[in-house]
Amino acid sequence: MIKNDFRDSHEKIAYMSKYFKTHFPNEQKGFSEIWNEAYKEEVDYQGLVEWLKFKLRQHKDRVQIIDFLMGIAFIDGVINEKELHLMNNLVMRLGLSPKEFEGILGMHKTY
Numbered sequence: 343m344i345k346n347d348f349r350d351s352h353e354k355i356a357y358m359s360k361y362f363k364t365h366f367p368n369e370q371k372g373f374s375e376i377w378n379e380a381y382k383e384e385v386d387y388q389g390l391v392e393w394l395k396f397k398l399r400q401h402k403d404r405v406q407i408i409d410f411l412m413g414i415a416f417i418d419g420v421i422n423e424k425e426l427h428l429m430n431n432l433v434m435r436l437g438l439s440p441k442e443f444e445g446i447l448g449m450h451k452t453y
Contacts, residue, residue, distance in 0.1 A: 353418075361413075395436065412429060
C-alpha cells in the first residue's frame with residue numbers, strides 16, 4: 343500500500359508499527375526489522391496472496407487484514423485508484439464478498 347502511494351508514508355509506517363505491537367507483541371523480530379526487509383524486496387503479489395490464504399484460514403482474519411490495509415490506504419484521508427484496485431483485487435482473491443468490501447470501505451470513508 344505504501345509503495346502505491348508515498349503520501350503520508352511516515353503516518354502509514356507509524357500506523358503499521360502500532361498495529362504490529364498491539365496484535366503481535368511476542369513477535370521474534372521487531373517491526374523495524376520486518377519493515378526494512380520487506381521494503382527492500384520487490385513484492386511478489388501472487389505469492390503474498392497465497393501466503394495470506396494459507397495463514398489466514400478463518401474468514402474473520404481475512405476481513406481483519408483487509409481492514410488493516412484499508413486503514414493504511416486512508417491515512418491521508420483518501421484512497422487513490424491504484425490502492426482501490428489493489429484492495430478490490432485482494433478482497434476478491436481472499437474470498438470476501440463485494441458487500442463486505444463496501445462495508446469496510448464505507449467505514450474508513452467516515453473516519
